[in-house]
Amino acid sequence: EDQVTQSPEALRLQEGESSSLNCSYTVSGLRGLFWYRQDPGKGPEFLFTLYSAGEEKEKERLKATLTKKESFLHITAPKPEDSATYLCAVSSNNAGNMLTFGGGTRLMVKP
Amino acid sequence: DADVTQTPRNRITKTGKRIMLECSQTKGHDRMYWYRQDPGLGLRLIYYSFDVKDINKGEISDGYSVSRQAQAKFSLSLESAIPNQTALYFCATSDSRPDTQYFGPGTRLTVL
Numbered sequence: 001e002d003q004v005t006q007s008p009e010a011l012r013l014q015e016g017e018s019s020s021l022n023c024s025y026t027v028s029g030l031r032g033l034f035w036y037r038q039d040p041g042k043g044p045e046f047l048f049t050l051y052s053a054g055e056e057k058e059k060e061r062l063k064a065t066l067t068k069k070e071s072f073l074h075i076t077a078p079k080p081e082d083s084a085t086y087l088c089a090v091s092s093n094n095a096g097n098m099l100t101f102g103g104g105t106r107l108m109v110k111p
Numbered sequence: 112d113a114d115v116t117q118t119p120r121n122r123i124t125k126t127g128k129r130i131m132l133e134c135s136q137t138k139g140h141d142r143m144y145w146y147r148q149d150p151g152l153g154l155r156l157i158y159y160s161f162d163v164k165d166i167n168k169g170e171i172s173d174g175y176s177v178s179r180q181a182q183a184k185f186s187l188s189l190e191s192a193i194p195n196q197t198a199l200y201f202c203a204t205s206d207s208r209p210d211t212q213y214f215g216p217g218t219r220l221t222v223l
Contacts, residue, residue, distance in 0.1 A: 032210050043115075043201050043214035044154075087154070091210040097142060097161070098169075099212055101154045 002027045002092050006102035013078055013109050021073040021086055021105045029093030033071050035064050036087040038104070044087055078109045114138045115215035117202050123221045124192050132187045132218050134202030143185040144203040144212060145169075145177060147196075154201070160185055192222040 003026045013019055025033065032051050036044035048057045050066040057064050061082065063074040073086055085106045089099040115136045124130050134143065145157040156169030158177040166177060174196060178186045189196055199219055203212040 034211060043216045046211060046213060049211050097205060097210050098156065103153045
């Protein structure tokens with residue numbers, strides 16, 4: 001059974017204070033690892049897909065990296081508008097097209 | 112216009128009532144999904160459909176049913192709503208590769 005664990009559950013940062021969110025996973029044959037952003041009461045918004053260890057993707061202040069056991073979402077010089085819950089999910093050969101989600105990290109950026 | 116739309120966006124109903132949540136997409140994807148989200152429990156898959164003739168149960172299908180009326184439309188029904196079905200419900204779509212799912216804005220359902 002695929003498993004995804006995100007840490008920390010919540011993270012408070014000052015504006016401009018860079019940090020990283022962690023997503024650890026256990027799967028049988030990784031097909032892809034996905035990062036989403038979710039604002040309160042809204043649907044998850046797709047950010048990145050990573051397919052193989054060593055891959056990196058960037059979007060504005062966000063950078064996602066992938067190893068064989070975990071992924072990091074690095075946030076550089078965050079702004080208050082980056083406050084949201086960040087979800088990590090995996091798809092695997094074991095589960096086909098299905099996504100297994102982690103519990104999310106709630107990020108709060110104070111001005 | 113949004114690629115994935117859900118109606119209604121908010122619904123309050125009473126125990127025992129039948130309710131239908133609807134999802135439409137303009138992304139041209141074959142695959143559609145229904146999830147529910149509860150605080151502390153994350154996103155859990157209720158049903159999924161890989162094409163109009165293919166319907167599959169997910170992790171938590173008890174108490175729910177679905178209908179895939181067309182490639183672009185996927186409905187979720189609660190035949191007899193109960194209070195522990197109070198949650199946020201999301202529809203999602205994907206193509207066969209690369210598995211990326213795109214979510215709708217959600218329906219907040221309250222069962223009294």
